[in-house]
Amino acid sequence: MEFTKTPGWLDWFSGPSKPRFQLPAGAVDAHCHVFGPGAEFPFAPERKYTPCDASKHQLFALRDHLGFERNVIVQATCHGADNRALVDALQSSGGKARGVATVKRSITNQELHDLHAAGVRGVRFNFVKRLVDFTPKDELMEIAARIAPLGWHVVIYFEAVDLPELWDFFTALPTTVVVDHMGRPDVSKPVDGPEFELFLKFMREHGNVWSKVSCPERLSVTGPRALDGERSAYRDVVPFARRVVEAFPDRVLWGTDWPHPNLKDHMPDDGLLVDFIPHVAPTAELQQKLLVDNPKRLYWPEESQ
Numbered sequence: 449m450e451f452t453k454t455p456g457w458l459d460w461f462s463g464p465s466k467p468r469f470q471l472p473a474g475a476v477d478a479h480c481h482v483f484g485p486g487a488e489f490p491f492a493p494e495r496k497y498t499p500c501d502a503s504k505h506q507l508f509a510l511r512d513h514l515g516f517e518r519n520v521i522v523q524a525t526c527h528g529a530d531n532r533a534l535v536d537a538l539q540s541s542g543g544k545a546r547g548v549a550t551v552k553r554s555i556t557n558q559e560l561h562d563l564h565a566a567g568v569r570g571v572r573f574n575f576v577k578r579l580v581d582f583t584p585k586d587e588l589m590e591i592a593a594r595i596a597p598l599g600w601h602v603v604i605y606f607e608a609v610d611l612p613e614l615w616d617f618f619t620a621l622p623t624t625v626v627v628d629h630m631g632r633p634d635v636s637k638p639v640d641g642p643e644f645e646l647f648l649k650f651m652r653e654h655g656n657v658w659s660k661v662s663c664p665e666r667l668s669v670t671g672p673r674a675l676d677g678e679r680s681a682y683r684d685v686v687p688f689a690r691r692v693v694e695a696f697p698d699r700v701l702w703g704t705d706w707p708h709p710n711l712k713d714h715m716p717d718d719g720l721l722v723d724f725i726p727h728v729a730p731t732a733e734l735q736q737k738l739l740v741d742n743p744k745r746l747y748w749p750e751e752s753q
C-alpha cells in the first residue's frame with residue numbers, strides 16, 4: 449500500500465553525530481518506535497497521523513551507532529492495535545529488543561501468549577487526545593487484569609493537565625505503571641509548582657509507578673535544540689528530569705523516542721540527544737540505574753534473578 453505522509457511531517461535525522469557521553473555497557477534505549485515500512489506493515493485505518501517509514505534495520509543501526517546494547521520498542525499509535533511491525537522487529541533483533549504492545553479487549557489468550565513469546569512485556573494505554581480515540585476505562589482495566597499474571601506492566605501516556613482526572617484510574621492499576629515522558633509537564637511552569645508536584649506525589653505515594661525521563665525535544669519551550677553540535681540542549685527540561693531521577697533513581701528509564709513522531713519545528717540529532725543524559729543523571733551510579741539496571745529489571749527480569 450502507498451501512504452502519503454501527514455502534511456508538514458518531519459522525517460528522522462539521518463547522519464546523527466556520535467555522542468560525547470559514553471553509555472555504560474548494557475545500556476538500553478527504553479523508548480523508541482518502528483514505523484512500517486508502510487508497504488510491508490500498513491498503517492492502521494484509525495491512525496491520527498501518517499509518518500515516514502522508520503524500519504527495524506534503521507533502528508538497529510541507530511542503536512549500534514549511539515552505543516546502546518538493546519531497545520525497548522513501543523507500539524506507535526499509527527499502527528493502532530496491529531502489532532505486526534513491532535513483533536517483526538522484536539523477532540529480528542536477536543534477543544536485543546523487547547516491546548510494549550497495544551491490545552484490544554478482544555485479544556485472545558493465545559495471542560497474548562504469542563506476543564509474550566515474541567518479547568512483549570507491557571501494554572500501552574494512551575490518553576493523549578490528538579493521538580487516539582477514547583477507550584472506556586473499564587475496557588482498559590479488564591486488559592490490565594489479563595496482562596498482570598504474565599508479569600507485564602502498563603505504560604501510560606497523558607498530558608499533565610489530565611492527571612487529576614485520571615488519578616483514580618492510574619492508582620487502581622494492578623501492575624507496575626510506567627509513565628511516558630514524565631507525564632508531559634509544562635516546563636514553562638515552575639518545577640516546584642503545583643502541577644509538577646502532583647506528578648511527584650503520584651510517584652512518591654505509589655511505589656509501582658515509574659517514569660521515562662525522555663522527550664526533552666517535545667517538552668522544551670526555550671531550547672536550545674539538539675542540533676549543530678549543541679551538547680547542552682533543552683536546558684529548561686533538565687530541572688524536571690533531574691528532580692525525578694534524583695528522587696526515584698530505581699524507577700526511571702530513558703529512551704531516544706526515535707523516530708520522534710509529530711515534532712513540528714525541528715528534528716533532533718540523536719547523538720546530541722544522548723548527551724542530554726548526564727545533565728539529568730549526573731553521577732555514574734545514577735546513569736547505571738537509569739540506563740542499565742532499571743530497564744533490565746523491567747524488561748529482562750530473568751537476568752536479574
Ligand SMILES: O=C(O)c1cc(C(=O)O)oc(=O)c1
Nearest residue numbers: 523524525526579628709710
Ligand atoms: O507525542 C507524540 O506525538 C507521540 C506519539 C507517539 C505515538 O504515536 O505512539 O508516541 C510517543 O511516544 C509520542
